[in-house]
Amino acid sequence: MRSQLAHDQPAQGQPAGGPAAAARPVPAGREAARAGRSPLDEVFAAARAQGRAVLVGYLPAGFPTVERGIAAMRAMVAAGVDVVEVGLPYSDPTMDGPVIQDAADVALRGGVTTRDVLRTVEAVADTGAPTLVMTYWNPVERYGLEAFAADLASAGGAGAITPDLPPEEADSWLAACATQAIDPVFLVAPSSTPQRLRLVTSHSRGFVYAASTMGVTGARAAVGARAGDLVTRVREVTTLPVAVGLGVSTGAQAAEVAGFADGVIVGSALVRALATGDGEGGGDGVEAVARLAAELAAGVRAASA
Amino acid sequence: MPLAARPVVHTTSVGVGAGTVGAVTARPTGTFAESSRAAGAADQHAAGAAGDWSPARAAESWQAVPDTSGHFGRFGGRFVPEALFAALDELSAAYEAARFDPVFTAELDGLLASYAGRPTPLTSADRLTERIGGARILLKREDLAHTGSHKINNVLGQCLLTRRMGKTRVIAETGAGQHGVATATACALLGLECVVYMGEEDTRRQALNVARMRLLGAEVVAVASGSRTLKDAINEAMRDWVATVDSTHYCIGSVMGPHPFPMMVRDFQRVIGVEARQQTLDLLGRLPDAVVACVGGGSNAMGVFHRFIPDAEVALIGCEAGGDGVASGRHAAAIAGGAPGVLHGMRTFLLQDADGQTQVSHSISAGLDYPGIGPEHALLHETGRASYRVVDDAAAMEALALVARTEGILVAIESAHAFAGAFEVARELGPDGVVLVNCSGRGDKDVDTAARWFDLLDPDAG
Ligand SMILES: Cc1ncc(COP(=O)(O)O)c(C=O)c1O
Numbered sequence: 059m060r061s062q063l064a065h066d067q068p069a070q071g072q073p074a075g076g077p078a079a080a081a082r083p084v085p086a087g088r089e090a091a092r093a094g095r096s097p098l099d100e101v102f103a104a105a106r107a108q109g110r111a112v113l114v115g116y117l118p119a120g121f122p123t124v125e126r127g128i129a130a131m132r133a134m135v136a137a138g139v140d141v142v143e144v145g146l147p148y149s150d151p152t153m154d155g156p157v158i159q160d161a162a163d164v165a166l167r168g169g170v171t172t173r174d175v176l177r178t179v180e181a182v183a184d185t186g187a188p189t190l191v192m193t194y195w196n197p198v199e200r201y202g203l204e205a206f207a208a209d210l211a212s213a214g215g216a217g218a219i220t221p222d223l224p225p226e227e228a229d230s231w232l233a234a235c236a237t238q239a240i241d242p243v244f245l246v247a248p249s250s251t252p253q254r255l256r257l258v259t260s261h262s263r264g265f266v267y268a269a270s271t272m273g274v275t276g277a278r279a280a281v282g283a284r285a286g287d288l289v290t291r292v293r294e295v296t297t298l299p300v301a302v303g304l305g306v307s308t309g310a311q312a313a314e315v316a317g318f319a320d321g322v323i324v325g326s327a328l329v330r331a332l333a334t335g336d337g338e339g340g341g342d343g344v345e346a347v348a349r350l351a352a353e354l355a356a357g358v359r360a361a362s363a
Numbered sequence: 364m365p366l367a368a369r370p371v372v373h374t375t376s377v378g379v380g381a382g383t384v385g386a387v388t389a390r391p392t393g394t395f396a397e398s399s400r401a402a403g404a405a406d407q408h409a410a411g412a413a414g415d416w417s418p419a420r421a422a423e424s425w426q427a428v429p430d431t432s433g434h435f436g437r438f439g440g441r442f443v444p445e446a447l448f449a450a451l452d453e454l455s456a457a458y459e460a461a462r463f464d465p466v467f468t469a470e471l472d473g474l475l476a477s478y479a480g481r482p483t484p485l486t487s488a489d490r491l492t493e494r495i496g497g498a499r500i501l502l503k504r505e506d507l508a509h510t511g512s513h514k515i516n517n518v519l520g521q522c523l524l525t526r527r528m529g530k531t532r533v534i535a536e537t538g539a540g541q542h543g544v545a546t547a548t549a550c551a552l553l554g555l556e557c558v559v560y561m562g563e564e565d566t567r568r569q570a571l572n573v574a575r576m577r578l579l580g581a582e583v584v585a586v587a588s589g590s591r592t593l594k595d596a597i598n599e600a601m602r603d604w605v606a607t608v609d610s611t612h613y614c615i616g617s618v619m620g621p622h623p624f625p626m627m628v629r630d631f632q633r634v635i636g637v638e639a640r641q642q643t644l645d646l647l648g649r650l651p652d653a654v655v656a657c658v659g660g661g662s663n664a665m666g667v668f669h670r671f672i673p674d675a676e677v678a679l680i681g682c683e684a685g686g687d688g689v690a691s692g693r694h695a696a697a698i699a700g701g702a703p704g705v706l707h708g709m710r711t712f713l714l715q716d717a718d719g720q721t722q723v724s725h726s727i728s729a730g731l732d733y734p735g736i737g738p739e740h741a742l743l744h745e746t747g748r749a750s751y752r753v754v755d756d757a758a759a760m761e762a763l764a765l766v767a768r769t770e771g772i773l774v775a776i777e778s779a780h781a782f783a784g785a786f787e788v789a790r791e792l793g794p795d796g797v798v799l800v801n802c803s804g805r806g807d808k809d810v811d812t813a814a815r816w817f818d819l820l821d822p823d824a825g
Contacts, residue, residue, distance in 0.1 A: 149720040152601040200719025247446035273606035
C-alpha cells in the first residue's frame with residue numbers, strides 16, 4: 059500500500075504562484091518616500107534604537123460606541139501606546155475569551171459595520187500611530203479583499219492581522235496587501251513547527267505576532283513560560299521584530315515580556331478597563347484606558363533588555 | 364488523463380434485503396476496510412487533482428477530492444489559528460496511517476458490526492409508497508444503529524483514532540444531542556473523558572439527550588453565548604481545543620470544519636451508502652433513481668451519497684431546513700439562502716449578512732439549525748452532481764406524522780426533512796421509479812417538540 063502521508067507535501071493545484079511566489083513586490087505608488095520601509099518598520103526600529111519594546115494596544119471598534127471607541131484609542135496613543143490594533147467585531151470570535159467576546163457583542167448589537175471599523179482606523183491613524191486592523195477572515199472576504207486592502211490603505215491603516223487566515227490560504231490577500239503597501243501580519247504559536255515558523259514569518263510584514271500561550275485571548279496571572287522559547291525560535295528563522303500577545307495585563311508583565319520580545323501586545327486588559335472604568339469608583343472608561351496604557355508604556359521602558 | 368482506478372468490487376456481504384443480519388465474514392472483513400483500500404487506489408490517480416474536479420471525473424475516481432491541502436474545488440481548506448495547525452497535521456497523519464492499517468480497520472469494522480449493529484437494514488416502505496402514489500420508497504435505517512442515528516459511525520472511528528493518538532480526552536459539539544450522545548457512548552466504551560458543548564437553547568429543546576449524555580458519564584456544558592445553538596457550541600468547543608490540544612481530540616460531528624475533518628467524517632459515514640447500494644441491488648437488481656437525505660452539516664447525506672457519486676444515473680438530493688420558509692429569512696438553508704464565505708475553519712456556503720457576520724439560522728430541528736454546510740456539499744452543488752431542496756418546518760412535521768402512521772417508524776425531525784423531500788421526488792419520478800431515503804435517526808428525542816406541534820398534550824397534564 060502506498061504511503062498516504064501526503065499532507066506533509068506542499069499543496070498541489072493551488073492557484074498559479076503558490077505562497078512562495080507571492081513575496082511582496084516593491085510597494086507601488088503610495089508613499090514612495092518610505093523607500094520600502096513601512097510605518098511599522100519605522101516604529102520598531104525607533105524603539106530598538108531607544109533600547110525598549112514597542113507597545114501595541116488592542117480595542118474593538120464600536121465598543122461601547124464608535125465614538126467612545128475612537129476616544130479610547132486616541133487616549134491610549136496619547137498615554138504611550140505605539141501601535142494600535144483596531145478589532146473588527148465578529149459574530150463568531152472563536153479565538154477570543156469572554157472579555158473580547160462580550161465587547162464584540164455590544165458593538166454588533168450597537169450596529170457597528172465594517173465601514174465603521176475603517177472610519178475608526180482613519181481617526182486613530184490620524185494621531186500618527188501605525189494602526190492595524192485585527193480581524194477574522196470572513197468579513198474581509200465579504201467586503202472584497204482587494205477593496206478592503208484599498209480602503210484600509212486610504213484610511214491610513216498600516217496593515218492587518220488575520221489570525222484565522224493561514225499563509226497557505228492567503229495568496230490573493232498577500233497580493234492585495236502588496237499592491238496597497240500595507241503589512242500583512244500573521245501569527246505563530248507555541249505549537250508551531252520549525253517549518254511552519256519559516257512559512258508564517260516569510261509571509262509576515264512589519265512584525266510577527268507570537269501568541270504566548272495555547273488558548274484564547276484574556277488576561278492571565280502569568281504570561282506563558284513558552285513565550286520566551288517561542289521568541290527565540292522565531293528569531294532563528296527571521297529578522298522581523300517579534301511581538302508577544304495573549305495574557306499581558308499589567309505594567310510588570312509588560313516589562314517582563316519587553317525583556318525578551320520586540321513588542322508587547324495588550325488586548326483584554328484594555329477592553330476590561332474601557333468596559334468597567336475604575337471598578338468600584340465607576341470612573342470613566344476612557345480615563346481608565348489611558349491610565350493602564352501609561353502603566354504599560356512605563357513597563358516596556360523599564361525592562362532591562 | 365490516466366484511466367481511473369475502479370472502486371474495489373464489493374465482495375463483502377453487507378446485509379440482504381430488509382434483514383438486519385448481514386454477516387461480515389469474508390475477507391476483506393468490512394466496509395470501512397474495503398472503502399479505505401478503494402480510496403487508496405483512487406488517490407494515486409487523484410494526486411494533484413485540485414480544481415479540476417468534475418462529475419465525470421468523480422465518476423472515474425470517486426475519491427478525487429479533497430486535494431492534499433483539504434480543498435474541495437474552491438471550498439474547504441483550513442481557516443484556523445496557527446495554534447491548531449500542529450494538531451490538524453497530527454490528526455491527518457494519524458488518520459492516513461490508520462485508514463490503511465488492517466488492525467485499525469478491523470477494530471472499527473468489528474465495533475460497527477458487534478456494537479453499533481451494522482449493517483443497518485433497508486426497509487421497503489410499501490404503505491408509504493402506496494400513500495404517496497409515486498416511486499417506490501426504500502428506507503436506509505440509520506435510526507436502528509446504536510444510539511439511534513448515523514452519528515455513531517463517525518464517532519467510533521474518531522474515538523478509536525483518539526486512543527491511537529494517545530489522547531485521553533474528547534470534546535464534541537452537539538445540536539440535537541445525537542452526536543453528543545454518540546460521542547458520550549463511544550467514550551464510555553473506550554474509557555475516554557468526554558465533554559460535550561451544547562447551545563443553551565438546544566439543551567432546552569433536547570433535554571432528554573442532555574440527561575442521556577450525563578447518564579453515559581459525559582460532562583455537558585450549556586453554551587450561553589451568541590445564538591445559543593449549534594454554531595456557538597462549535598465556537599466554544601474550538602476555544603476549549605486550542606487550549607487543550609495536547610491531550611484532547613475534538614470529535615467534530617459532521618462533514619465540516621478544517622481539513623481533515625470533512626474528508627475523514629465522510630469516510631467514516633460512507634458505510635451508509637456502501638451498504639444501501641448493495642442492499643438495493645440485492646432487493647431490486649437495480650440502483651435507485653434518487654438518493655435523498657437531510658443536510659445539517661451534511662454527514663448523513665455525504666455518507667449515503669458518496670458511494671453513488673460514480674453512478675451518474677442516480678440523482679443525489681439533499682434537503683436543507685427551510686424553517687419558516689427561505690423568503691421569511693428564518694431558515695437554515697445555507698445553499699438556497701447563503702453565499703460562499705469562511706466559518707469554523709472551512710470555506711463553504713454560509714448564511715451571512717452584507718458585512719460577513721454570520722446570520723442566525725432557524726429550524727424546528729436542532730440538528731439542522733446551522734448556518735453553514737460541509738464543503739463537499741458546496742462542491743457537489745456547484746458542479747451539479749447533487750441538488751439541494753428546501754423543506755420547511757411544516758412540511759417536515761407533516762412528513763414525520765405520515766411516516767409514523769403508515770410505517771410505524773417515528774423518525775427524527777431532521778430525517779423528516781428528507782422524507783418530505785423524498786415525497787416530492789417520488790411523485791416526480793412516478794411509479795416506475797425507486798427513491799432511497801436515508802432515515803438518519805429515530806424520533807424519540809423529538810416527542811416533546813412533536814407533541815407541542817400537533818397539540819397532543821393533555822392540557823391538564825402540564
Ligand atoms: C438524526 C439526525 N439526522 C441528521 C442530522 C444532521 O447532521 P448531518 O447533516 O451531519 O447528518 C442530525 C444532527 O444532529 C441528526 O441527529
